Amino acid sequence: MAVVHPTDTGRPRSHTSVDIAGTAWPVYKLEALFAGVVVCLMLALITGSVQAAVLAGATASAVRWLLAAVRD
Numbered sequence: 274m275a276v277v278h279p280t281d282t283g284r285p286r287s288h289t290s291v292d293i294a295g296t297a298w299p300v301y302k303l304e305a306l307f308a309g310v311v312v313c314l315m316l317a318l319i320t321g322s323v324q325a326a327v328l329a330g331a332t333a334s335a336v337r338w339l340l341a342a343v344r345d
Contacts, residue, residue: 301341310330314326
């Protein structure tokens with residue numbers, strides 16, 4: 274008699290992904306990169322300070338990435 278013991282009994286992960294150059298990227302990572310670029314460009318245009326724009330863009334990307342990664 275054969276008995277099956279599933280190793281993963283938690284809820285299944287449903288990552289939606291996009292294929293870029295043969296590599297599957299989760300959508301939340303692309304959203305984080307896009308948010309960082311948008312914040313960086315907007316602040317660079319508004320304030321004229323590239324240093325502040327890069328710092329804020331990196332912060333926006335990191336926050337979006339971490340919130341989505343923790344949620345999954």
